[in-house]
Amino acid sequence: MPAQIVAITGSGSGIGRATARRFLAAGATVYGFDIIDQAPEPDGAGRWVPRRLDVSDAEAVRREMAAVTAEHGAVDVLVTSAAVGFPENFTDMPVESWDRVWDINVTGTMVCVRSVLPSMIERGGGAVVVISSIAGRSRSVANGAHYTVSKYGLIGLTRHVAAELAGTGVRINCVAPGPTDSPILTANSTEDQVQKIIESTPLRRIAEPDDVAGVVTFAASERARQIHGAVLDVNGGLY
Template sequence: MTDQRVVVITGSASGIGQATAASWLARGATVHGWDLSEHQPDPAPSGAPGRWVPHRVDVGDETAIVEAMAAVIASDGRVDVLVTSAAVGFPEPFAEISADSWNRVLRINVTGTMLCIREALPGMVERGSGCVVVISSIAGRTKSVANGAHYTVSKYGLIGLTRHLAAELAGTGVRINCVAPGPTNSPILTANATDDELQSIIDRTPLRRIAEPEDVASVVLFAADDRARHVHGAVLDVNGGLY
């Protein structure tokens, strides 16, 4: 039986977002992929029954988010699942973080996530069903292993947002959970860590490897699945035992 849900995934052109899109397409879902990339290749595995609909969306732009969500609803009538994976991070020491850099990270990682959720929730609440999965990070549990303080603060904020909304959505039938990946083989890590730093991370991780995006995607799908119907306001760690 194929999954007939309509899924919106931000940051869908690479890393965790792309792997999550591929996993849902393999199940038969309609996946609207949002990313700044001009050209998003179809991430569906060969023969996947799902439908891929790419959108160029800047999640740092409120108007772009509002228009994109309206386009999804006009096309498919609803959003069943929202996964907020879009994020930026920079390996700047605290003393070198400018106000512009700080604001950019918070605008995309936190405010962008908030706006995406805000636009998706009314339809979910009206139907009495739906799932939101927020992608935080091990940085929201301890500190970032490769990015600066602004990234760490943003990821703590996403955990707080998830827990607040879990309480505010009580009785609506809508669930929200947070997935907190550890170091993952994705551009936000590999672009900001040297080979020696990556090896150090591997050496400190009990499972002795960093995650692949598919490792995280499988937990994202679980969080939105009926198997997790009593999981709400949770933070699900996917970090190989690294704390």
């Protein structure tokens, strides 16, 4: 059986990086997209192909995804993990911040998904995993309203596209992590704030990126073949 072709945005750190490692360990060819230059790791049995990409640049996204599709015929799995957030109060929030969060978190995801779907549909199969957040279930514990609204939007996007994909053989699901030990949390929270989050979480811990990556790879696998349009919570019981 040929190795899977996997595309992951936000692969430079956190959940995206951990997900890349999981797929590489399984022997996949992983195209990792991020706005930062990525180290030659992660290692694994598979093939690691890092690419520099700002997902808010729609033309660049289409070009990169088209290149992967041209080389392999189709992407087997797309994971959209690229995201940004800022701890700004709603009343003081610059419109520019709102636009930046929306452009990356929602529009960037939309363009990525639309870029790979035609070839997936033509082939009759594939899996898309959208990374939302506990913010899309309630509210963000570390970022502002723009982040919360964007993550609600990703859940809506997943559910709507799932309905449109009926009969195509392509699945789309959403993973909603709770607070995770990743740059987007640590950059926007003090140690005291993180400790309070831990104390309010029933499992009394925040997630490691690999905790979430395990659910992402499950959602993309044949073991989840009957799961479509779902939101999988990985939040330690915190709602």
